[in-house]
Amino acid sequence: MNRARDVRANIPGLTRRDGLALLGTSLLPCLLPWSATANVPETTASLKALASAAGMTFGAAVGQDVFDDEAYRALVIGQAAMVVPDRWLKFDWLRPDEKTFNFTEGDHLLTGASNNGLAMRGHTLIWNDWPPEWLKKAPSSKLPYLLDQHIETVMTHYAGKLQSWDVVNEPFVAWGSDPGGYRPGPWYSAMGPDYIFKAFKRAGLSDPNTKLVLNEAWTERSDVYGLAVRKSLLRIIDEIKDRGLRIDAVGLQGHLDPSQPYDDAGFADFLHQLAERGVAIYITEFDINEAPFDGSVAERDRQSAARVASFLKHALSVKAVSTLICWGLTDRYSWYREPSVLKAFKATRLPRPLPYDDGLQPKPMRDAIAQALAERHI
Ligand code: XIL
Numbered sequence: 001m002n003r004a005r006d007v008r009a010n011i012p013g014l015t016r017r018d019g020l021a022l023l024g025t026s027l028l029p030c031l032l033p034w035s036a037t038a039n040v041p042e043t044t045a046s047l048k049a050l051a052s053a054a055g056m057t058f059g060a061a062v063g064q065d066v067f068d069d070e071a072y073r074a075l076v077i078g079q080a081a082m083v084v085p086d087r088w089l090k091f092d093w094l095r096p097d098e099k100t101f102n103f104t105e106g107d108h109l110l111t112g113a114s115n116n117g118l119a120m121r122g123h124t125l126i127w128n129d130w131p132p133e134w135l136k137k138a139p140s141s142k143l144p145y146l147l148d149q150h151i152e153t154v155m156t157h158y159a160g161k162l163q164s165w166d167v168v169n170e171p172f173v174a175w176g177s178d179p180g181g182y183r184p185g186p187w188y189s190a191m192g193p194d195y196i197f198k199a200f201k202r203a204g205l206s207d208p209n210t211k212l213v214l215n216e217a218w219t220e221r222s223d224v225y226g227l228a229v230r231k232s233l234l235r236i237i238d239e240i241k242d243r244g245l246r247i248d249a250v251g252l253q254g255h256l257d258p259s260q261p262y263d264d265a266g267f268a269d270f271l272h273q274l275a276e277r278g279v280a281i282y283i284t285e286f287d288i289n290e291a292p293f294d295g296s297v298a299e300r301d302r303q304s305a306a307r308v309a310s311f312l313k314h315a316l317s318v319k320a321v322s323t324l325i326c327w328g329l330t331d332r333y334s335w336y337r338e339p340s341v342l343k344a345f346k347a348t349r350l351p352r353p354l355p356y357d358d359g360l361q362p363k364p365m366r367d368a369i370a371q372a373l374a375e376r377h378i
Helices: 016-023 047-053 070-079 104-115 133-137 140-157 186-191 194-206 224-242 264-276 297-315 339-344 364-374
Strands: 057-062 082-085 122-127 164-169 211-216 249-252 280-288 321-326
Touching: 047 057, 047 364, 057 070, 082 104, 082 122, 082 321, 122 140, 122 194, 140 186, 140 194, 164 194, 186 194, 194 211, 194 224, 211 224, 211 280, 224 264, 264 280, 264 297, 280 297, 297 364, 321 364
Parallel strands: 057 082, 057 321, 122 164, 164 211, 211 249, 249 280, 280 321
Antiparallel strands: none
16 A cells, blocks of 8 residues: 555644754664563564464564553553554655665564564555655666665665565556556666566565565455456466576455455455465465444444454465564554545544554454454364
């Protein structure tokens, strides 16, 4: 998805430049390694324990809040076996200018995660969305070099330390005018679809010990857009493999949008088609846009949980699905609440997309996830 723009730190009016200036000063104390003792008492089985019993990994995307909010940090440590930074390993964050590689936040998160026994995955090396201005202005002829340089430098920095990397994010966009369905942007303009093969080639050479993932949105919906992206994804996996390149997993974002048509059984069929290609399947950015649901908070939460339950029941029936990562854990810190996202989605009330509420209490969605994991027997 690409509707969020210009959101850097949940601070309205904070520009990219301001954000970077702050990084050198007042934000740094918040980036101390996590306390190894921060843990919540468990009254029910944690999501990570349930996932593990189901042969899966449960994880969560995190940002600055995991450092700033101790209770939230404890929740993440208690529930997740893996974290993924929501922004800190993206090209525009790592590369504010051509010469800089800003690993500060990614490194702090990795230290905190390792100190607490959590794995970390990387999101994302190459994405046509969110290019920094300097990249947009770079001559096309330089982009093949920049792609290799970026992947090699970043993957070497984290070599052997990350469970997986989203090598390419969102290669397709369903409503575009491109005949192959590819998402436009600097990498695609310069190299056409070859940027994808080049990225997987370089990634395979740069870190043989991490899983290489192609991450994509939209496939959960069964309208003409979702079906087109499913087809494109199957085709590109074949093409990557035909070239003898390594691809270990497909990431399906799983931003559920109940306002769009869906067909969970059809989605499971699609997952089987992916699995036949010998790739693992990760659900990488799970949450639900519950804007279409009406009624009280309790009623909307109930509908969200029902939608989540049906989706997961079908998805988790496919053995190749090995990982479930929520894009955050608590509504309080969901990307859906970032000002630009609220605006882009024309939100009329505060979204409640995640398994825990603002007070970090479990919602019915949390029960639905727990139950789907507990009932997985494959
Ligand atoms: C989002 C982050 O969560 C936000 O903080 C940021 O403002 C915009 O990007 N699909 C993706 C993720 O692949 O990288 C996006 O993350 C959410 C949609």
